[in-house]
Amino acid sequence: MADTVREIERKYEAGDDTQLPDLAGIDRVATVVEQGVEVLDALYYDTADQRLAADGITLRRRTGGKDAGWHLKLPVAPGVRDEVRAPLSDTPPAELTALVRSRVLDQELIPLVRLRTRRTVRLLQDAAGAPLAEVAEDTVRARRAGEAGETGETGETGAGPAEARWREIEVELIEDGDGDAGLLDEIGRALAAAGVRPAAAASKLARALTETGLERARPDKDRTKGSGKGSGKRSGKRSGKRSGKAGRTAGDIVLRYVREQVRVIIELDPAVRRDLPDSVHQMRVATRRLRSAFRSYAKVLDRAVTEPIGIELKWLAAELGVDRDREVLTERLRAGLAELPRTLRLGPVAARLRIWSERRRAGSRGRLLAVLDGPRYLSLLKTLHALLEAPPLRKAATRPAPEVVAQAVLKDYRRLARRMETALDTPAGQARDEALHGARKAAKRTRYAAEAARPALGRPAKRFARWTKRVQQLLGDHQDSVVARGALRELATQAQQAGEGGFTFGLLYGREEARAADRERELPGVWAKASRAGLRARLRP
Structure with missing residues (x-):
């Protein structure tokens, strides 16, 4: 049976020498509790022409950590996603593949890239010990699936390196915790003061596809997206004009x-x-x-x-x-x-x-x-x-x-x-x-x-x-x-x-x-x- 959690997070770039600043005292944060190190191994699935990635959706099979299993992430708003989870199995579970059917149609879901992450986790708590947010320092290694010992088919992979490595920081509100967007803003300002900048890629998968040469050019990616919020805004500015001119x-x-x-x-x-x-x-x-x-x-x-x-x-x-x-x-x-x-x-x-x-x-x-x-x-x-x-x-x-x-x-x-x-x-x-x-x-x-x-x-x-x-x-x-x-x-x-x-x-x-x-x-x-x-x-x- 699939479960859903609301994921509200922000991502930041990190170099080899990046040091996480002291976050105690920010907003309502009273203590920062070390949670140890997790080793995560995730295989990401998509169609050969990456229909899920085109819409900011990720489907992965992950082992390690406290939430091992299948995860489908559906975008809700910038920085907000619904993560639908299902137990581990050898193939993508039907309850998750049904949720992407309108994008995938009858195309096969295949493994595209594997991410191995060494994660150091810190829990931010208020004075009463209630959890507010989680800060994770991730060291990531991404490799195309099917290469150098990986399993699965990718079809045409395009040019680029087969492997990529980087570090990043994730700050995520605890579900049902007492943290809010204001806390994320405060943490973001503290990180900026320490020289840490927001991540350019929307997700680990997006960065992995780019840096391993798997990202596909999508000149027609907006063909089913319509006007979007931006177009609606422009239309409002022209509301009194004949835009046909x-x-x-x-x-x-x-x-x-x-x-x-x-x-x-x-x-x-x-x-x-x-x-x-x-x-x-x-x-x-x-x-x-x-x-x-x-x-x-x-x-x-x-x-x-x-x-x-x-x-x-x-x-x-x-x-x-x-x-x-x-x-x-x-x-x-x-x-x-x-x-x-x-x-x-x-x-x-x-x-x-x-x-x-x-x-x-x-x-x-x-x-x-x-x-x-x-x-x-x-x-x-x-x-x-x-x-x-x-x-x-x-x-x-x-x-x-x-x-x-x-x-x-x-x-x-x-x-x-x-x-x-x-x-x-x-x-x-x-x-x-x-x-x-x-x-x-x-x-x-x-x-x-x-x-x-x-x-x-x-x-x-x-x-x-x-x-x-x-x-x-x-x-x-x-x-x-x-x-x-x-x-x-x-x-x-x-x-x-x-x-x-x-x-x-x-x-x-x-x-x-x-x-x-x-x-x-x-x-x-x-x-x-x-x-x-x-x-x-x-x-x-």
Whole structure:
């Protein structure tokens, strides 16, 4: 069974004559306790083209030390990684290889480099003896796997020395200890005063790959990474300008958005497998955004190629939604129940709701993992990688971005307007509920199209997306009420069959009905603001 620890550390260069300064007295550090010397032997695995290293991920089999076993390190933020651990075995354990499947696909994981480390460890404690951080002085020897007595295959290794040696210092907060980022800052300043500088490489593996000549050039390494935080920041600086004037084409803008959604899907795969909070929802949103982009920007990307991918994305979104929809619905019903005075909660209504929810959840987690481990999902991932390597661009992709993307957004808006007109003209009842649900889907597509267009259209697209999101949220709350009322009818029926009475569920049903009516009364005003002619006119290049 795999365990996970949060690793928060900083690395520093060290020479043969580097001396660790006295750290007692820094921040809350009262004592520095010698922990002795460890000898660590780690074999690092990756694909032959180093797909894990390209994303800052490491997979190793390590012996020696207090945590011998398999370690998979997944980046969380600069200097922060989640280390997923599994017991020692001869081959990479399935529970870890599943977490890198979205990157590796069906490529074989092979040993690339071996690191042997002699580690001197010191524990930093506060005045009460509570652990704060651990400081390790490491003497490292790295060698390509498969050379000079090593085992394993590496394929093409490239030029460079077969072996590298260096010293470094690692400072890591103790998990569940009392140390924090401020302590790391203080230690960093003490080390800097002693002439110790931060490490240039992000990890031992990154340095080993470089110094042993194994590091591969990756001119296309960003093809699935999208814009990243840096690009988003630059976009903000241009928010009031037409960035298309700088030479961006429609293909540039649309592919940027598509790459970002593919990146999110790939990066969230291990989070979904680990059942991390909100990961399923975010991955589902990315699949919807990607599918929506294919449909909105059909003049840029060939629908003959993207339509089959869209069908698979719709399937994946549905599978991701099985448990997510249950969670959202259950939380809505629990919140409604909590709002009622105790005198109106008649019978074991909370227990009935819990049983109902747990029955719906039964097997859903296993089903989702089976989907992620299945051939259909793997095929979809391969198709997405292939799409980014050879985008099916049409003639409009070469045109200036503002004109093309504005036309796409306005086309989606007109589609939304037709659905809104139909919904608002439909008499109250099931037909109107269905019409409003259709308008909600159109609003979501229009919003996504505007979000994708923002780098080309700037502030008008941002404002248009914000207003369209308000329409979508209003319609979404209405649809959630429709679904909640269906669930409440089911719960009331079950309660009555068990002799418990359905009064409370009927009361909640009435409240949901009133809530939906409120949304319907608000909708015309919100829609009028979202559909102002002046706002749409500013989208035009």
